[in-house]
Amino acid sequence: MTASRHPAPRFRGVFPVVPTIFDERGGLDLTGQMRCVDFMIDAGSNGLAILANFSEQFVLGDDEREALTRAILEHVAGRVPVIVTTTHFSTAICLARSLRAQAQGAAMVMVMPPYHGATLRVGEAAIEQFFARLSDGLGIPVMIQDAPIAGTPLSPAFLARLAQAHARIRYFKIETAGAANKLRELIALGGDAIEGPWDGEEAITLLADLDAGATGAMTGGGYPDGIRTIVDAHAAGDREAAVAAYARWLPLINFENRQGGFLTAKALMKEGGIVACDAPRHPYPAMHPATRAGLLDVARRLDPLVLRWAK
Numbered sequence: 423m424t425a426s427r428h429p430a431p432r433f434r435g436v437f438p439v440v441p442t443i444f445d446e447r448g449g450l451d452l453t454g455q456m457r458c459v460d461f462m463i464d465a466g467s468n469g470l471a472i473l474a475n476f477s478e479q480f481v482l483g484d485d486e487r488e489a490l491t492r493a494i495l496e497h498v499a500g501r502v503p504v505i506v507t508t509t510h511f512s513t514a515i516c517l518a519r520s521l522r523a524q525a526q527g528a529a530m531v532m533v534m535p536p537y538h539g540a541t542l543r544v545g546e547a548a549i550e551q552f553f554a555r556l557s558d559g560l561g562i563p564v565m566i567q568d569a570p571i572a573g574t575p576l577s578p579a580f581l582a583r584l585a586q587a588h589a590r591i592r593y594f595k596i597e598t599a600g601a602a603n604k605l606r607e608l609i610a611l612g613g614d615a616i617e618g619p620w621d622g623e624e625a626i627t628l629l630a631d632l633d634a635g636a637t638g639a640m641t642g643g644g645y646p647d648g649i650r651t652i653v654d655a656h657a658a659g660d661r662e663a664a665v666a667a668y669a670r671w672l673p674l675i676n677f678e679n680r681q682g683g684f685l686t687a688k689a690l691m692k693e694g695g696i697v698a699c700d701a702p703r704h705p706y707p708a709m710h711p712a713t714r715a716g717l718l719d720v721a722r723r724l725d726p727l728v729l730r731w732a733k
Contacts, residue, residue, distance in 0.1 A: 431592075431593075431617045431618045431637050431638070432563070432617065432618075433468075433469060433503055433505075433529065433530065433563075433593070433618060433638065434468070434618065434637040434638050434657075435468030435469070435638060435639075435650075435653060435654075435657075436466070436467055436468050436469075436638075436639050436641065436646050436649045436650050436653050437467065437468060437469040437470060437471050437503075437505060437620075437638060437639070437640050438462060438467055438470065438471065438640065438641045438642060438643040438644075438646045438649070438687075439470075439471045439472075439474045439475075439476040439477055439640060439641070439642060439643055439687075440455075440458060440459060440462060440470050440471065440472045440477060440494065440643055441458065441476065441477055441478070441643055441684065441687045441688045441691075442455070442477045442478050442479075442482065442490065443455045443458055443688065443697050443699070444699060444701055444702070444703060445698070445699055446699050446701065448701075448703050448704065450486055450489065450490065451697070451698070451699065452489075452493055454696075454697040454698055454699070455490070455493065455494070456493070456494075456497045457696050457697060457732070458643070458691055458696060458697055459494055459497055459498060460497075461691065461694075461696050461727075461728065461731045461732070462643050462646060463498070463501055463502055464727070464731060465645070465646045465647045465726075465727045465728065465731070466646050466647050466650045467502060467643075467646040468502065468503075468650075469502045469503040469504065469505065469529065470494075470498065470502055470503075470504050470505070471504070471505040471506075471507065471532060471640055472490065472491065472494055472504060472505070472506055472507065473487055473490065473491065473506055473507040473508075474507045474532065474567075474640075475507075475569070475571060475684070476642060476643075476684040476687075477507070477684075478684060478702060478703065478706070479507060479509075481702070481703040481706070487519075488522070491506055491522070491523055491526055491528075492526055495526045495527045495528065500527070503529030503530070504527070504528055504529055505528065505529060505530045505531065505532050505565065505640075506520075506523035506526075506528040506530075506531050506532070507531070507532045507533070507567075508520045508523055508531045508532070508533055509532070509533050509534045509567070510536075511536045511537065511538045511542070512536075513536070513551070513552045513555050513556075516533060516552070516556065517555055517556055517559050517560075519531075520533070520556060520559070520560055520564075521559065521560065524560060524561060524562050528562060529562060529563075530562055530563045530564070530565055530593060531556075531560070531562065531563075531564055531565070532564075532565040532566075532567050532593075532595065533553075533556065533564060533565070533566060533567065534566075534567045534569060534571070534572040534574075535549045535552070535553075535566070535572055535574045535576065536548070536549065536552055536574075537572045537573055537574055540573065543573060543574050546580055549574070549576075549580075550583075550584060550587075553566065553584055553588060553591055554587070554588050556590065556591075557588035557589055557590035557591050558588075558590075560590050561590075562590070563590055563591075563592045563593055563617070563618075564590045564591050564592070564593070565592075565593035565594065565595055565618070565620070566581065566584070566591065566593070566594050566595070567595045567597070567622070568581070568594060568595065568596050568597060568598055568604075569595070569597045569598070569622070570597065570598060570599075578604055578607040578608040578611055578612075579611055581594055581608055581612070582608055582611035582612035582615070582616065585612045585615035585616055586612060586613075586615045592615070592616070592617035592618060593617060593618035593619075593620060593638075594608060594616065594618065594619055594620060595620045595621075595622045595640055596608070596619070596620065596621070596622065596631070596636075597622040597623040601621065601622075601623070601627050601630070601631055601634075602627060602630035602631050602633065602634040603634070605619045605621075605631055605634040605635055605636055606634040606635060609634075609635045618637055618638055619634075619635055619636050619637060619638075620636055620637065620638035620639060620640055621636045621638070621639040621640070621641075622639070622640045622641075623679065624641055624642050624675060624678045624679040625639055625641045625642075625649055625652075625675050625679075626675055626676065626679040628641075628649070628652060628653075628668060628675070629652070629656075629664065629665065629668045632652075632653065632656045632664065633656075633661075637657075639653055641675075642678050642684070642686055642687045643687040644678070644686055644687035644689075644690040644691065644721075644726070644728050645671070645674060645690070645721075645724070645726040645727070645728055647726060647727045648667075648670075648671040648674065648724060648726055649671070651667040651670075651671070652664050652667040652668045652671065655667055670724070671724065673720050673723075673724075674720050674721055674724055674726075677716065677717055677720050678717075681713055681716065681717070682709060682713060682717050684702075685700065685702060685708075685709045686717060687728075688700035688701075689709055689714055689717055689718075690717070690718075690721060690726070690728045690729065691728060693718055693721075693728075693729060694728045694729040694730065694731060694732055694733070695732035695733055696728065696731060696732045
């Protein structure tokens, strides 16, 4: 059931999203942020992704984005590669963000197609121009994030065409319905231009996506040690071990995907003593106490490193 592999990608494995850590007043907690990063590396992350939707990028000011990018990349100091999300509707602003991230040491940038709100979109011609300018202006790979939040249909044929026509468009994080079939078709159409077909959406479809040929997974940041057991087994050709590991961790994956959302990683990190505050920024509501209790009940049955690392 495992799909055939293309030439080895530069980046593969588990690249979880780093949550943004705030203090009780809603300010950035850079001390807690660096502890979060250190835990995620110690938990086996092959790389990290910052400023993504699961990082609550939508509540960050431009100055805070810059401060976080600089601080995290300096703190990581090359221990693992870091993907920086630079999404913006404006081509010029997205390219400028991407160039700054590249200059600060980003290994890759992740970008959604141009969108704003519920209705403002552009057509395929403008989307291709947008990504062409990113490709031409950068010296690092670009990952296209194909996520429902953008509300922009991106067919496998269109994505494959972008990869074949533009040298830096090489990675694709597929989070839409039927992700495995889309990954499979993308790989078949794009050939060697598809360097990194990746899974997303908290690993809820991880096993099917790996079977379809995914070489990377961008998940939540709370338990990379658990996700590694699935991805590593599958990469080693031991699908039965991957199935068993997926079955073991699926209750927590499902809880994050369907109940806790982007607050899951921070709630686990607070419980484990890694960070002092797990609150989101207003107006997003804090995690309900019953949801937190359910999350911790599921997590404790698995004994993830997040609950032990700081103790």
